[in-house]
Amino acid sequence: MSEFKLMKGNEAMAEAAIQAGCDAYFGYPITPQSEVLEYLAREMPKHNRIVMQAESEVASINMVYGAAGAGFRTMTSSSSPGISLMQEGISYIAGAELPCLIVNVNRAGPGLGTIQPGQGDYFQSTKGGGHGDYKMIVLAPASVQEMADFVFLGFDLADKYRNPVLMLSDGAIGQMMEKVQFKPYTRPEIDKSSWATTGKPKTRNRNYITSLHILPEKMEVHNLKLEEKFKKIRENEVRFEEINTADADYLFVAYGLSARICQKAMDIARQKGIRIGLLRPITLYPYPYQRLRELTAQVKMMLSVELNSGQMVEDVRLGVEGKVPVEFYGRMGGMMPTPEEIVHHLETLIQYHHAN
Amino acid sequence: MPIDQHVLPETDLIIPACHKEEEDEYEVVYHKPATLVDVNMHYCPGCAHSLVHKLIMEVVEELDIQEKTVGVAPVGCSVFAYDYMDIDMQEAAHGRACAVATGIKRLMPGKYVFTYQGDGDLAAIGIGETLHAINRGENILIVFMNNAVYGMTSGQMAPTTLPGMHTTTSPDGRDVSFYGAPIKVAELMANLPGSFYVTRQAVNSANAVRKTRKALVNAFKYQQLHKGTCLVEIIGNCPSNWKMTPVEAAKFIDEEMVKTFPLGDIKVPNAEDLKIF
Ligand SMILES: Cc1ncc(C[n+]2csc(CCOP(=O)(O)OP(=O)(O)O)c2C)c(N)n1
Numbered sequence: 001m002s003e004f005k006l007m008k009g010n011e012a013m014a015e016a017a018i019q020a021g022c023d024a025y026f027g028y029p030i031t032p033q034s035e036v037l038e039y040l041a042r043e044m045p046k047h048n049r050i051v052m053q054a055e056s057e058v059a060s061i062n063m064v065y066g067a068a069g070a071g072f073r074t075m076t077s078s079s080s081p082g083i084s085l086m087q088e089g090i091s092y093i094a095g096a097e098l099p100c101l102i103v104n105v106n107r108a109g110p111g112l113g114t115i116q117p118g119q120g121d122y123f124q125s126t127k128g129g130g131h132g133d134y135k136m137i138v139l140a141p142a143s144v145q146e147m148a149d150f151v152f153l154g155f156d157l158a159d160k161y162r163n164p165v166l167m168l169s170d171g172a173i174g175q176m177m178e179k180v181q182f183k184p185y186t187r188p189e190i191d192k193s194s195w196a197t198t199g200k201p202k203t204r205n206r207n208y209i210t211s212l213h214i215l216p217e218k219m220e221v222h223n224l225k226l227e228e229k230f231k232k233i234r235e236n237e238v239r240f241e242e243i244n245t246a247d248a249d250y251l252f253v254a255y256g257l258s259a260r261i262c263q264k265a266m267d268i269a270r271q272k273g274i275r276i277g278l279l280r281p282i283t284l285y286p287y288p289y290q291r292l293r294e295l296t297a298q299v300k301m302m303l304s305v306e307l308n309s310g311q312m313v314e315d316v317r318l319g320v321e322g323k324v325p326v327e328f329y330g331r332m333g334g335m336m337p338t339p340e341e342i343v344h345h346l347e348t349l350i351q352y353h354h355a356n
Numbered sequence: 357m358p359i360d361q362h363v364l365p366e367t368d369l370i371i372p373a374c375h376k377e378e379e380d381e382y383e384v385v386y387h388k389p390a391t392l393v394d395v396n397m398h399y400c401p402g403c404a405h406s407l408v409h410k411l412i413m414e415v416v417e418e419l420d421i422q423e424k425t426v427g428v429a430p431v432g433c434s435v436f437a438y439d440y441m442d443i444d445m446q447e448a449a450h451g452r453a454c455a456v457a458t459g460i461k462r463l464m465p466g467k468y469v470f471t472y473q474g475d476g477d478l479a480a481i482g483i484g485e486t487l488h489a490i491n492r493g494e495n496i497l498i499v500f501m502n503n504a505v506y507g508m509t510s511g512q513m514a515p516t517t518l519p520g521m522h523t524t525t526s527p528d529g530r531d532v533s534f535y536g537a538p539i540k541v542a543e544l545m546a547n548l549p550g551s552f553y554v555t556r557q558a559v560n561s562a563n564a565v566r567k568t569r570k571a572l573v574n575a576f577k578y579q580q581l582h583k584g585t586c587l588v589e590i591i592g593n594c595p596s597n598w599k600m601t602p603v604e605a606a607k608f609i610d611e612e613m614v615k616t617f618p619l620g621d622i623k624v625p626n627a628e629d630l631k632i633f
């Protein structure tokens with residue numbers, strides 16, 4: 001096992017990219033994730049890898065398309081406004097079934113918003129974002145360690161499904177320093193010769209990368225093929241963490257930074273005798289609907305805590321199917337709720353539901 | 357009477373049909389390149405795209421670089437280029453071909469990478485990616501098909517539409533005071549130090565086709581030098597959207613298009629750079 005290092009989330013992610021064998025990174029500066037490009041601009045050339053500051057996020061995502069289409073392990077990262085610009089490209093990447101890793105270090109919006117952390121890109125990340133029927137696997141790290149780990153996982157899942165993977169982090173986890181350990185990793189050998197555009201030898205038919213299927217009959221066949229893949233992803237890749245759910249009467253549902261704040265809130269609430277647990281979705285797509293449904297047999301109420309106006313709560317409700325009340329608490333604009341604030345809100349809700 | 361002879365009605369004139377053995381006695385002076393897929397193309401009669409596809413594939417065959425060539429198709433009438441070119445290709449989003457090509461070429465510097473783009477694709481929505489790719493001196497070839505309209509979406513005004521030219525979105529003719537003058541892409545890009553070879557050609561006559569072919573041969577070869585971007589602008593006939601016959605369209609290029617878009621080399625490598633050939 002390698003030693004622990006003290007690193008910023010963004011830098012840990014960048015280092016992980018190198019260790020994961022990322023062949024190429026294309027990016028454009030934006031706070032709060034510019035460290036990624038800076039780190040890689042310094043380190044990638046030492047490993048003979050390609051790193052490039054593109055002229056825009058539109059260009060970077062399309063450079064990713066080109067490199068991924070040629071069979072290379074490729075990534076980009078940005079923050080909310082930049083990720084918005086990439087949506088067309090992401091849709092093309094999903095349509096053409098190219099594996100790649102995209103990281104969004106979410107800041108608060110809409111518009112230029114603020115450079116402080118937010119979770120307002122939940123809908124964009126999990127419900128499509130770009131045009132057409134597609135899904136990305138969405139990984140939500142809650143620590144610097146996970147920002148590193150999910151780079152390895154993200155690349156492997158992207159290759160496994162030939163699909164873009166999004167890591168949805170936020171400005172706080174990207175910027176904070178924590179200890180992180182890099183586990184030994186060997187990049188799996190993957191045969192991409194049946195589709196990657198590396199130049200056509202006489203021995204095979206030409207490969208072409210496209211998302212265009214002009215005949216409706218063919219387009220639908222392609223859509224159905226993608227849906228089949230997304231179904232497999234839903235069956236096999238749901239990931240979540242549970243804390244204190246064994247005896248829980250109530251449940252926090254929160255991801256990323258909110259989950260960390262909820263963990264502290266949980267400690268305070270438990271000291272007050274409120275038996276509350278936490279379910280932290282790690283994959284936001286596919287979402288742990290099933291586990292939430294199971295927990296309705298046990299808990300009396302769920303509280304979704306988010307740094308937005310209430311986005312993931314819709315998925316919690318979808319999972320719960322009305323079996324128990326699902327409430328929401330959130331702050332926006334880069335403001336953080338304190339654990340005490342959350343507990344106060346929780347107590348009010350418990351009283352309210354008790355009275356009714 | 358042998359069955360491979362036809363008799364013209366009401367005459368007794370006998371015309372010999374093409375005969376296999378006879379054919380073999382002729383020297384083959386022209387054949388379609390093997391790198392061109394043998395299917396019907398979807399292009400309109402008299403369209404420049406089909407001709408230029410064939411030229412590019414001839415050059416790939418002549419230079420024997422099929423195995424080392426990766427093309428990038430645009431969004432435009434030539435979006436199906438990969439159905440016709442028997443090489444590995446990627447279909448880029450509208451305007452992004454140069455970014456896609458950058459991603460390919462940077463990872464495979466030994467390959468021949470080219471984009472094939474229309475004027476809407478390159479000069480409107482994708483001029484940013486194009487300019488930056490050339491400014492970085494990406495070692496790619498950009499084949500720029502300038503037909504002064506948006507062909508695929510049925511003839512709207514392009515950044516290259518001639519002053520006064522009627523299109524579906526400039527029904528009274530392009531008003532330069534409102535939309536600006538046509539962008540002369542080749543001249544613009546030749547100003548960038550990253551461009552290595554910039555030329556403007558046409559394919560509206562046998563002579564023009566020969567020159568274009570030569571330009572494409574050079575532009576492909578120059579990629580071996582790693583000295584920068586090659587841009588071959590080709591004035592393309594779009595009889596359908598110009599509302600002309602193919603013959604009129606070919607004439608229109610000589611009589612009107614070249615006034616705004618003069619043909620010929622705009623930037624050529626110096627002899628020193630070409631020593632290795
Ligand atoms: C983002 C986006 N905007 C608009 C379109 C619609 N569109 C398709 S082709 C095209 C213009 C093509 O014109 P040009 O590049 O000149 O190619 P041509 O068909 O003339 O060869 C447009 C606007 C699109 N596909 N994507």
Ligand code: SF4
Nearest residue numbers: 399400403433507594
């Ligand atoms: S519309 Fe114009 S560019 Fe398109 S295929 Fe027809 S002639 Fe060619």
Ligand SMILES: [Mg+2]
Nearest residue numbers: 474475505507
């Ligand atoms: Mg055009």
